Amino acid sequence: MNPVAVIGHVFLNFLASVGDLALFAGQAISQGLRGPWYPRMILRQMVDIGYYSLPVVGLTAIFTGMVLALQSHTGFARFEAQSAVATIVVLSMTRELGPVLAGLMVAGRVGASMAAEIGTMRVTEQIDALTTLSTDPFKYLVWPRLIAGLFMLPLLVIVADVIGVFGGYLIGIYKLDFGPYDYLHRTFEYLEPQDVISGLVKAAVFGFLVALMGCYQGYRSRGGAQGVGAATTKAVVSASILILTSNYLVTQMFFSQ
Amino acid sequence: MTVSSPKRQLEHPPKIRVRGLYKAFGPKQVLDGLDLEVGRGESVVVIGGSGTGKSVLLKCILGILQPDRGSIEIDGQEVTRLPAREREQVMHKFGMLFQGSALFDSLPVWENVAFGLLQVKKLPRAEAKERAIEVLGRVGLPPAAADLAPAELSGGMQKRVGLARAIATQPEILFFDEPTTGLDPIMADVINELIAGAVRRLGATALSITHDLASARKIADRIAMLYLGKIIWQGPVGQIDRSGNPYVDQFIHGRADGPIKLDVRAA
Numbered sequence: 001m002n003p004v005a006v007i008g009h010v011f012l013n014f015l016a017s018v019g020d021l022a023l024f025a026g027q028a029i030s031q032g033l034r035g036p037w038y039p040r041m042i043l044r045q046m047v048d049i050g051y052y053s054l055p056v057v058g059l060t061a062i063f064t065g066m067v068l069a070l071q072s073h074t075g076f077a078r079f080e081a082q083s084a085v086a087t088i089v090v091l092s093m094t095r096e097l098g099p100v101l102a103g104l105m106v107a108g109r110v111g112a113s114m115a116a117e118i119g120t121m122r123v124t125e126q127i128d129a130l131t132t133l134s135t136d137p138f139k140y141l142v143w144p145r146l147i148a149g150l151f152m153l154p155l156l157v158i159v160a161d162v163i164g165v166f167g168g169y170l171i172g173i174y175k176l177d178f179g180p181y182d183y184l185h186r187t188f189e190y191l192e193p194q195d196v197i198s199g200l201v202k203a204a205v206f207g208f209l210v211a212l213m214g215c216y217q218g219y220r221s222r223g224g225a226q227g228v229g230a231a232t233t234k235a236v237v238s239a240s241i242l243i244l245t246s247n248y249l250v251t252q253m254f255f256s257q
Numbered sequence: 258m259t260v261s262s263p264k265r266q267l268e269h270p271p272k273i274r275v276r277g278l279y280k281a282f283g284p285k286q287v288l289d290g291l292d293l294e295v296g297r298g299e300s301v302v303v304i305g306g307s308g309t310g311k312s313v314l315l316k317c318i319l320g321i322l323q324p325d326r327g328s329i330e331i332d333g334q335e336v337t338r339l340p341a342r343e344r345e346q347v348m349h350k351f352g353m354l355f356q357g358s359a360l361f362d363s364l365p366v367w368e369n370v371a372f373g374l375l376q377v378k379k380l381p382r383a384e385a386k387e388r389a390i391e392v393l394g395r396v397g398l399p400p401a402a403a404d405l406a407p408a409e410l411s412g413g414m415q416k417r418v419g420l421a422r423a424i425a426t427q428p429e430i431l432f433f434d435e436p437t438t439g440l441d442p443i444m445a446d447v448i449n450e451l452i453a454g455a456v457r458r459l460g461a462t463a464l465s466i467t468h469d470l471a472s473a474r475k476i477a478d479r480i481a482m483l484y485l486g487k488i489i490w491q492g493p494v495g496q497i498d499r500s501g502n503p504y505v506d507q508f509i510h511g512r513a514d515g516p517i518k519l520d521v522r523a524a
Contacts, residue, residue: 031341038376117363125359128321132353132432133373133422134345140376 024216031136032143041140045148049110049207050155056109057102061160064097065089065167073176085176086186089168094191094199098160099153100247103206106153107239111214114145115235118218119228127219142219145211153207154200161199198254205250206243213239270333272297272430272462273318278327279486280313287313288324289486300456300463302473302494304508305483306517311466312356314483315432318464319351320344331430349377352428352461354452356435358419360407366393366418367403373426392421396451413444417451424455431456433465437472449475470509473497482508484517 072088118141121127130137165187172178178186214235221231273295280288287310295301305311316322318329320336329337336347352373360369368375370392371385380388390400396417407415416436423431436452437445453476456463466483467473473480474494481491482505490502497509507515 121361124357125355126361128316128319129353129355129359129361129422131321132319132348132351133426134348134377135372136341136345 020220021212021216024219025212028138028142028146028212028215031138032146034139036139038140038144041144042147045144046152048113049106049145049148049211050152053102053106053109053152053156054159056105057156057160058163060101060105061093061098061164062167064101065093065164065169066171068092068097068164069168069171069176073171082176083186085172086168086178086183087190089172090165090187090191091195093164093168094161094195095251096199096247098157098164099199099202099206100243102153102157102160102203103210103243103247104240106149106156106207107210107213107236107243110149111210111235111239112232114211114214115218115221115231116228118142118215119221119231120218122219122221123224123228137219142215145215146208149207149209149211150204151207153210154203157199157203161196194254198250201254202247202250205246209242209246210239213242269297270330271295272299272332273464274328274330274333275314275318276328276330278314278317278329279325280310280317280322281325287486288317288327291327291483291487293481293488293491295462295464298460298462300453300465300476300478301481302465302467302477302479303481303483303488304468304470304473305466306468306508309483310486311483312434315353315434315464315466319353319432320348349426350429351432352423352426352430353432354416354419354423354434354436356438358407358412358415360415360418360422362407364407365403366398366405366407366410369407369418370403370421370425372422378426389421389425392425393418395424395455396421397447413440413448416440416444416448420448420451420455424459427459429459429461431459431461431463433463433467433476435467435469436465436476437467437469442471445469445472446475448472452476470497 068089069085073082073085076082076084121141127137127141130140169183169187172183173180217231217235217238221227271294273293275291275293278288278291279286291314293301293303303311303314313322317324320339324337327337328335331347331350334347336344339347361372364372367386367389370389371380374380374385374388375382386403390403393400393402398414398417398421402410402414407418410418433452436448440448449472456476463476465476474497477494479491480494480497481488482502483489484504490500490505492500497505500506503516507517
């Protein structure tokens, strides 16, 4: 086969899937906004995304905060700047690591399960059954997940920020000989509202993307168990890539002067 | 039978009228100019081999699939190009029993049955549950089944719940997709009886697809045979054994030799 044709084919396929995803998102949002809303479904998704992700996100955050404190201390000690440890920890957590790590963990936990659940509903005709019961699958299945992702990930990130800073604090106090008051004072000394807000905006974007990719890949899955498995993988991979790309874009939006 | 005047036909169009329906998946032409009418209160069964496009026909009428060409009228209203909101209104007339039952596995049995009552008719939950238990009784399931998860039921019981869900909103049109596939002969007969009974009680119009002839004989007023995307024969159920059509004969006698060629690919 002609190698140029292969490249063209891959590129066209890529464009087709981007277009398809955009149509899917557009339809989900326009149908979802129009209602009816399903409060039970939204609540259930919020509990699933928010509450049940707490242990995973909390563990990730505390160890990240601890490692950050250790790493920045050993690095900064080389030029006598150990006092910056608390500031490094809090800025890294709120601006970057809180939202990105929580987003990636939720992509693995929730995005995968959304794709598997909706994919199974697709291949067992449950989505068709919804249609025959005069219920729009976009309003009943997709919209509640998008809403839950959009609002719950920022809440998770607030928790992650606090736990991450606490992890750094533990290391700072017990291993690096900071005084508790001194460490906390330095934590808040240079922290600005924008640091936290930018992180929460990122979280909302990531939460929406994770839910969107989970729903999209599940909704479009075909061909039984194998198709659902492939959809799950694609949901996690594509959500992770989108998180990292959009992370750059949001960062640039907030902090490029 | 009397010939109805054109005016009378206008007042009472067929419940479902499909004309010149085409649908292709890639190079495979699944529906190839299909025509079919189902009268008010009539039960039509479409028979045909696997992969001949029976499910595609149902899904086109339901609007789950968009046909490439052709017309579908429900009560004289063209539905192929309806916007989503009006489409939902038309869907209120339908109830469907899926081949694999397609029960929502995240909901208990009673919420499956009451789904239409809760989401569309907006009944309070307590009342919807009462109605669901009543409908479950009509398909021979005890009230204790209401709180089970669908996965806890056997295939035959799931079919009953699927049937209960389809009839719970008292639809005007019922679709049955391979209602007896995968069931043992006794359970299949039970389901057939329940279907025939439900259709009669609701006075509903029914369109079923199956390759199970025992089932077709039991629930059909009229049988139509689908082959290569067209209806090649149709007639009252009593005439199926005297159709004079070699394709129908081969199908009802289940012979490997004959004019029907087997297709490898799924529709």
